[in-house]
Amino acid sequence: MKPAVRIAITGAAGNIGYAAAFRISSGEMLGKDQPVILQLIEIEPALEALKGVEMELLDCAFPLLEEIITTADLSVGFKDVDYALLIGSKPRTKGMERSDLLNDNGKIFGPQGRAINDHASRDVKVLVIGNPANTNALIAMSNAPDLSSAQFTSMMRLDHNRALNQLALKTDTPVSDITRLTVWGNHSLTQYPDINHCSIGGESATSLVDMSWYRESFLSKVQKRGAEIINARGASSAASAASAAIDHMRAWVFGTPDDDWTSMGIASTGDYGISEELMFSFPVRCKNGDYEVVRGLDMNDFSQEMIQKTEKELLEEREAVIHLL
Amino acid sequence: MKPAVRIAITGAAGNIGYAAAFRISSGEMLGKDQPVILQLIEIEPALEALKGVEMELLDCAFPLLEEIITTADLSVGFKDVDYALLIGSKPRTKGMERSDLLNDNGKIFGPQGRAINDHASRDVKVLVIGNPANTNALIAMSNAPDLSSAQFTSMMRLDHNRALNQLALKTDTPVSDITRLTVWGNHSLTQYPDINHCSIGGESATSLVDMSWYRESFLSKVQKRGAEIINARGASSAASAASAAIDHMRAWVFGTPDDDWTSMGIASTGDYGISEELMFSFPVRCKNGDYEVVRGLDMNDFSQEMIQKTEKELLEEREAVIHLL
Numbered sequence: 001m002k003p004a005v006r007i008a009i010t011g012a013a014g015n016i017g018y019a020a021a022f023r024i025s026s027g028e029m030l031g032k033d034q035p036v037i038l039q040l041i042e043i044e045p046a047l048e049a050l051k052g053v054e055m056e057l058l059d060c061a062f063p064l065l066e067e068i069i070t071t072a073d074l075s076v077g078f079k080d081v082d083y084a085l086l087i088g089s090k091p092r093t094k095g096m097e098r099s100d101l102l103n104d105n106g107k108i109f110g111p112q113g114r115a116i117n118d119h120a121s122r123d124v125k126v127l128v129i130g131n132p133a134n135t136n137a138l139i140a141m142s143n144a145p146d147l148s149s150a151q152f153t154s155m156m157r158l159d160h161n162r163a164l165n166q167l168a169l170k171t172d173t174p175v176s177d178i179t180r181l182t183v184w185g186n187h188s189l190t191q192y193p194d195i196n197h198c199s200i201g202g203e204s205a206t207s208l209v210d211m212s213w214y215r216e217s218f219l220s221k222v223q224k225r226g227a228e229i230i231n232a233r234g235a236s237s238a239a240s241a242a243s244a245a246i247d248h249m250r251a252w253v254f255g256t257p258d259d260d261w262t263s264m265g266i267a268s269t270g271d272y273g274i275s276e277e278l279m280f281s282f283p284v285r286c287k288n289g290d291y292e293v294v295r296g297l298d299m300n301d302f303s304q305e306m307i308q309k310t311e312k313e314l315l316e317e318r319e320a321v322i323h324l325l
Numbered sequence: 326m327k328p329a330v331r332i333a334i335t336g337a338a339g340n341i342g343y344a345a346a347f348r349i350s351s352g353e354m355l356g357k358d359q360p361v362i363l364q365l366i367e368i369e370p371a372l373e374a375l376k377g378v379e380m381e382l383l384d385c386a387f388p389l390l391e392e393i394i395t396t397a398d399l400s401v402g403f404k405d406v407d408y409a410l411l412i413g414s415k416p417r418t419k420g421m422e423r424s425d426l427l428n429d430n431g432k433i434f435g436p437q438g439r440a441i442n443d444h445a446s447r448d449v450k451v452l453v454i455g456n457p458a459n460t461n462a463l464i465a466m467s468n469a470p471d472l473s474s475a476q477f478t479s480m481m482r483l484d485h486n487r488a489l490n491q492l493a494l495k496t497d498t499p500v501s502d503i504t505r506l507t508v509w510g511n512h513s514l515t516q517y518p519d520i521n522h523c524s525i526g527g528e529s530a531t532s533l534v535d536m537s538w539y540r541e542s543f544l545s546k547v548q549k550r551g552a553e554i555i556n557a558r559g560a561s562s563a564a565s566a567a568s569a570a571i572d573h574m575r576a577w578v579f580g581t582p583d584d585d586w587t588s589m590g591i592a593s594t595g596d597y598g599i600s601e602e603l604m605f606s607f608p609v610r611c612k613n614g615d616y617e618v619v620r621g622l623d624m625n626d627f628s629q630e631m632i633q634k635t636e637k638e639l640l641e642e643r644e645a646v647i648h649l650l
Contacts, residue, residue, distance in 0.1 A: 018564060019344070019347070019564075021564075022344070022348075022564040022565075022567075022568060023347070023348060023351070023353075026348070026353060026568070028348075028351060028353070048557055049557065049558050049559060051557045052554055052556075052557030052558030052559070052560075053558065055550075055553065055554055055557060056554060056558070056562055056563075056564055056565035057565070058490045058494070059483065059486055059487045059490055059550065059554075059562070059565040060486060060564075060565050060568040060569070061486040061489040061490055061493075061500040061572075062500075062568075063499070063500060063501040066499075158384065161384055161385060161386040162384045164386040165383045165384055165386055168386075169383070174388070174391075175386040175387075175388060176388040225380075225384065228380065229377050229380055229381060229384075231377075232373055232374065232376045232377030232380060233374050233377030233378065233381070234374060234377070235377075237381055237384070238381075239343060239344075239346075239347040239381055239385075240347075240381035240382070240384040240385050242347075243347060243351070243385040243387075244385070
């Protein structure tokens, strides 16, 4: 048996954390031969509920789950972790200004970034899920100067999977026949789900769907899917977000298929003209535990306009938290 | 790729159903090479929430999830299903008489048994999870005269896993080193977690733990674990129950390891002196999609007393719903 790896999950008693922890413990993220130690982090008031989550995890008798640590102390929670899923964040409440939202979350992700910097494994892979995810990831990354920027990512895989599903439903194709889709930019309403390089069962997606459907219906359907789920369930996406987090990490660790790529929020290094020092979603290929941006894709005027719009939003978000970077 | 199998889940918008559906869709129950069609069943008032669950499942872009059907119509929901997980039940409310609880649930599980009888695959495997699970399973089975009694089971695997965990914690052993544990009888406070034939890392469990701990602490800890979880989480066991359901089905389909067995509520055929026509948990070995009771285990006086006590409770439950059988 391989030695166990350590996985930190913040907001572990929340709905996404709850959905993620069991699938991770069963080996869904890192494989059926990889023992895991879960380091579950919550704020003080949620520690009792977290105890309940721990009990349930133990009650599953998962053969791969070697140990569980529950804590509100970041230096304990992030100690030696190989992977960190930052799920817990402060949700937007009614009447809350966007700048307050960004600031309040900055106060969470700054200290988490510092704790990861000071205590985590030097090879830690960090995924930020808590919203506003891109800017939260930027804040965490900026507070971890001893680590590489490339170790911090934000989750776009839920948007990516949602876009795959809409395209699959429209074309009556299995999702696994769809490749080379990209969701660019921010995990927000300005995200740009791009099918221009996408292949469906070997055929060009743009030849299979009507472009007015794509621009007028598909884009907003994917962008607003979160709200649609809340309306139906009376609760925000939880298990699907957890599933996307697992997909993101699996891709990062085990690689993307040769003929495909995925969408990840990563620190921009200027590709496609996107300002550096933004956490921006690009098409990326993963291999041997690393990722790189898929370069040289042809961007038409519409695509250019769309990625500039989402970049502009991220620049504004960055401006609002600049004192935290 | 194998042809898809159909899996019905009742109470699919509830917490256990929600936790189960995603893991089943990812291939955790039937394997990573087995496509599935989910037939999600809810009562009318929960259909809107169920729609939200369906959307989230689709948003996961699970390669194995071929189709989702959502319905309140049992004849649609159980049509041609190969597996049925009966999770939805009426919970006990404050001041409710036990006979009312049994009766109200009988009214759910009788029609479900008939619908399974009339519409499911002739090889359907049924697992009842909704409480009182054993008697609900008995009612469903009794209403499905065209199917074999052996196709109906009730879930004891959560109790089994809870007992494994307590023993693992006590002896500081990995759960996977513990074999031949049994939880006998009813999924209730009278259940009997039995370590008399249990092996821990090759040694007899009874030689490794103090028998007064076993009788005075372990038994009640396992029996009352559900309440302990509710106290901590503020909600009843969900993901651990879903995980146990997956374990139960996996064992039934893929078999138990040669040197081990599991605990399943099954229709008694008189083994160990237990009255026939009760749904009673026995130690069972599974192979090639079938199961059989592990016979010939030595039962000491304490064990005899314990299984008679839980049998008595089940006989009383049966008496309360005899008009539904």
